[in-house]
Amino acid sequence: MAAQAVIEARDLSLTFATGDGPVYALSKVDLTVMDGDFVSFIGPSGCGKTTLLRVIADLERASSGSITVNGMNPREARMTRAYGYVFQAPALYPWRTVERNVGLPLEIMGLDNAAERIRRNLELVNLKGFEKKFPWQLSGGMQQRVSIARALAFDPKLLLMDEPFGALDEIVRDKLNQQLLELWGRTQKTVVFVTHSIPEAVFLSTRIVVMSPRPGRIIDVIETNLPRDRTLDFRESPEFLKIAHRVREGLKAGRSYED
Numbered sequence: 001m002a003a004q005a006v007i008e009a010r011d012l013s014l015t016f017a018t019g020d021g022p023v024y025a026l027s028k029v030d031l032t033v034m035d036g037d038f039v040s041f042i043g044p045s046g047c048g049k050t051t052l053l054r055v056i057a058d059l060e061r062a063s064s065g066s067i068t069v070n071g072m073n074p075r076e077a078r079m080t081r082a083y084g085y086v087f088q089a090p091a092l093y094p095w096r097t098v099e100r101n102v103g104l105p106l107e108i109m110g111l112d113n114a115a116e117r118i119r120r121n122l123e124l125v126n127l128k129g130f131e132k133k134f135p136w137q138l139s140g141g142m143q144q145r146v147s148i149a150r151a152l153a154f155d156p157k158l159l160l161m162d163e164p165f166g167a168l169d170e171i172v173r174d175k176l177n178q179q180l181l182e183l184w185g186r187t188q189k190t191v192v193f194v195t196h197s198i199p200e201a202v203f204l205s206t207r208i209v210v211m212s213p214r215p216g217r218i219i220d221v222i223e224t225n226l227p228r229d230r231t232l233d234f235r236e237s238p239e240f241l242k243i244a245h246r247v248r249e250g251l252k253a254g255r256s257y258e259d
Contacts, residue, residue: 024215048216084151
């Protein structure tokens with residue numbers, strides 16, 4: 001069966017009204033994300049990567065154009081629990097244990113089998129045995145894995161991730177990249193991922209969306225065609241370096257466009 005489109009945006013623009021005049025955040029974005037894709041948004045700070053992710057999640061409303069998520073408008077998708085969202089910071093409640101943080105959406109939604117869902121998702125992120133720990137007892141990388149388990153707790157088809165590893169050191173980031181790739185392979189989720197890192201985007205993605213400075217436009221969409229079972233060593237391969245070079249050239253072209 002042919003893959004289905006999970007996200008479709010056409011001619012999407014977003015302008016913020018401010019006291020100093022309009023801020024043009026996104027301009028005429030056309031994007032399709034297919035079921036099972038791992039799509040990364042990359043571009044300079046302020047280019048609209050997170051804004052586009054927030055439009056998909058119904059945390060911002062587009063000024064013009066159209067967007068659908070699982071065939072619905074973003075608000076309908078949010079109300080039907082179509083996606084999980086992982087923020088830049090773990091945003092865990094310090095007075096709740098790991099299992100109670102992961103179980104929070106299940107409590108709010110009143111879903112059954114909460115204990116089994118919590119157990120299964122903590123195992124997915126390799127945190128079995130840490131159920132009774134508090135966030136302050138965990139490393140930064142472990143905290144972010146708890147936030148991923150929380151986003152997966154109600155089994156959404158789509159996972160939206162806003163630069164979740166940006167504040168971590170390179171060694172931890174590499175490990176979490178590998179674990180996220182393995183998690184994606186096991187769950188077959190569709191993932192949309194925001195990053196500033198070219199190696200991270202190339203390593204994780206089936207497609208890379210290169211964006212220009214504000215107003216955010218799509219400069220290039222790069223199909224990686226890399227094997228799903230790739231390891232960190234693959235980043236030294238000619239195939240990897242070729243894709244990274246194309247991303248870098250796209251970012252340069254985006255900067256010159258603004259000039």
